[in-house]
Amino acid sequence: MAATAAGDRRAFDELYLRHHRSVFGLIYRMTGRHEVAEELVNDVMLVVWQKACTFAGRSRVSTWIMGVAYNKALKAIRQLSRRPTLVEVEPQMAVDPEGPETDLSRRERRERIREAMTGLSAEHRAAIELTYYHGYSYREIALIVGCPENTVKTRMFNARRRLRSLLSQPSEEPTEQRGKSWSR
Amino acid sequence: MKKSHERVAELLPWMVNATLDNSEDAEVREHVSDCVTCRDHLELLAELYAAVQEGPSAEVDSFEALDTMRLRLEHDGAAESGRARPRPPSRLVRWVLFAQAAALVFALGLIFFQRANPQLPPTSFRTLADTSPATAATDPQARVLFSEGATERQIRELLHQIGGRIVDGPSEMGLYTVELETDAGDSATVVNRVEALRHDTNVRFVELVSRGSLSPSGG
Ligand SMILES: [Zn+2]
Numbered sequence: 034m035a036a037t038a039a040g041d042r043r044a045f046d047e048l049y050l051r052h053h054r055s056v057f058g059l060i061y062r063m064t065g066r067h068e069v070a071e072e073l074v075n076d077v078m079l080v081v082w083q084k085a086c087t088f089a090g091r092s093r094v095s096t097w098i099m100g101v102a103y104n105k106a107l108k109a110i111r112q113l114s115r116r117p118t119l120v121e122v123e124p125q126m127a128v129d130p131e132g133p134e135t136d137l138s139r140r141e142r143r144e145r146i147r148e149a150m151t152g153l154s155a156e157h158r159a160a161i162e163l164t165y166y167h168g169y170s171y172r173e174i175a176l177i178v179g180c181p182e183n184t185v186k187t188r189m190f191n192a193r194r195r196l197r198s199l200l201s202q203p204s205e206e207p208t209e210q211r212g213k214s215w216s217r
Numbered sequence: 218m219k220k221s222h223e224r225v226a227e228l229l230p231w232m233v234n235a236t237l238d239n240s241e242d243a244e245v246r247e248h249v250s251d252c253v254t255c256r257d258h259l260e261l262l263a264e265l266y267a268a269v270q271e272g273p274s275a276e277v278d279s280f281e282a283l284d285t286m287r288l289r290l291e292h293d294g295a296a297e298s299g300r301a302r303p304r305p306p307s308r309l310v311r312w313v314l315f316a317q318a319a320a321l322v323f324a325l326g327l328i329f330f331q332r333a334n335p336q337l338p339p340t341s342f343r344t345l346a347d348t349s350p351a352t353a354a355t356d357p358q359a360r361v362l363f364s365e366g367a368t369e370r371q372i373r374e375l376l377h378q379i380g381g382r383i384v385d386g387p388s389e390m391g392l393y394t395v396e397l398e399t400d401a402g403d404s405a406t407v408v409n410r411v412e413a414l415r416h417d418t419n420v421r422f423v424e425l426v427s428r429g430s431l432s433p434s435g436g
Contacts, residue, residue, distance in 0.1 A: 042290075043360070043426055046283060047388065053279040061275050070275065075286050082290065139267075146268035165269035170236035171228075186227035193230070197261065 034094050038085040045082055052095060053078075055167060056102045062162045063106040063155055064113070073109055077102045092176045099167070100177040103159060110155045149199040157192035160185065221248050225255055233262045280422055357397045357407045358384070359414065360424050367419035375417055379410045394426075 036044030056077050061070035080101050088097055150158055156178075163169045163177060171189070175182040225248040231237050232245045249255045359381070363372055376382060376395065386393030397410050407425065414423045 043424070046287075046424070047392070049283050049286060050279050053282055054277065057277050057282075058274065061277075062272070067275050071277070071282070074282060075289060078286055079289070079293075142264060143268035143271060146265055147272055150268075161265065161269060164230050164234055165266045166272070168234050168236065170234075171231050173236075189230045190227050193258070193261065193265075196265070 034085065034088065034090075037082070038088065045085075048081065048094075049078055052098050055095070056098060058166060059099060059102050059159070059162060060106045060109075062166060063103075063159050064109055065151075069109055069113075073102070073105050077105055080105075093173070096169075096173050096176045099163070099169075100179060103163075103177055104179075106159070107155055145200060146196070149196055152199045153192055153195055156188060157195060160189045160192055164189065222252060222255065225249065225252070226258060229255060229258055230262055233259065233266050358426050359395045359397060359411055360386075360392045360422075360426050361395050361414060361420055362392050362422040364419050364421050371419050375414070375419055379413050381410070381414075392422075 034044075034048065037048050053074060057070050057074045060073045060077075061067060064070060064073075077098065081098055088094070150161065153161070159178065160174060163174045164171075169177065171182055171185045175185045178185065180188075221244070225245050228237060228241055228245050229249075232242065232249075237245065249259060380398045381395040382398070383393050384396045395414075397407055411423060411425050414420050
């Protein structure tokens with residue numbers, strides 16, 4: 034990181050390759066658009082290259098970079114000025130298609146959750162992605178999104194509540210799992 | 218109990234991804250064992266975790282994206298504005314730059330005569346020129362990322378062919394530093410060997426570097 038700050042292009046290349054996938058993943062999951070993520074990821078990396086010398090080292094490099102990515106993605110979503118269309122979920126080939134029946138209903142349930150997530154705000158969805166796709170703690174997420182830790186906790190709690198209510202709404206194809214007490 | 222429930226309910230998401238500190242984790246576990254509501258929430262969060270993990274992930278090539286990025290940094294004047302410019306090259310380095318430029322023209326000619334390689338846009342050469350202070354050092358080095366499928370034997374044979382040996386690595390990114398056994402002043406040979414590496418199917422990424430006194434050690 035220090036070398037990147039000093040203008041070392043090779044160090045930057047390595048930094049780029051180390052973080053590219055995560056940055057792309059966050060923007061892609063937040064915006065739901067491949068081409069937007071592709072473009073924004075290099076906007077993020079340009080900021081990293083230009084501002085590396087201002088990086089104070091108070092946090093991990095990854096949280097700083099993800100913070101830049103988060104803000105770029107939010108801005109893009111607002112510019113697109115409509116709810117991002119999450120990419121169609123492909124069938125999960127990893128699951129044994131001849132597995133027990135419970136596998137099927139479990140898959141359906143997860144699919145419904147992913148569908149419901151598209152109804153969340155970008156901030157709520159980002160909090161969930163940062164926690165469950167990227168594995169960050171609430172303290173790290175606070176650094177990334179630039180708000181107090183308690184706000185992150187509240188935001189995540191509200192996201193969960195909203196998700197529950199979305200899941201309790203009837204969908205086109207009923208599943209046997211509907212009765213499950215998600216809307217408690 | 219009520220206070221604890223509220224606090225724990227907010228911490229639950231991070232119990233699932235195992236990032237709570239020890240005392241938080243202990244508090245959550247103790248409370249959850251007695252609270253049906255929190256257990257119910259945990260169940261949803263575990264499903265959410267699985268749903269997110271299994272969600273669609275886009276195929277993306279970081280190396281290709283890096284190529285685009287390099288192009289942008291070189292064409293975009295903004296790349297250098299707002300940050301300190303590197304020191305101007307010394308006379309020796311300028312001479313080497315000139316020599317290398319000549320070598321690049323030669324190498325380019327060779328490649329055009331040999332075959333058109335779609336994987337090798339002209340920008341790759343600009344990247345080479347960019348790190349040119351590196352070739353001022355007496356022992357030219359390249360950083361190489363071998364393909365995942367490459368066997369040790371294939372790598373050894375490849376290195377033998379180009380007269381290189383691994384002197385460092387792998388880095389966190391899996392990059393090896395390969396020293397090229399060649400005469401210091403002979404930049405045409407160096408460039409050709411790097412090109413040979415670049416064209417090899419067992420190599421994903423190669424870049425000419427060195428521990429030259431002008432370039433800070435990477436890391
Ligand atoms: Zn509780």
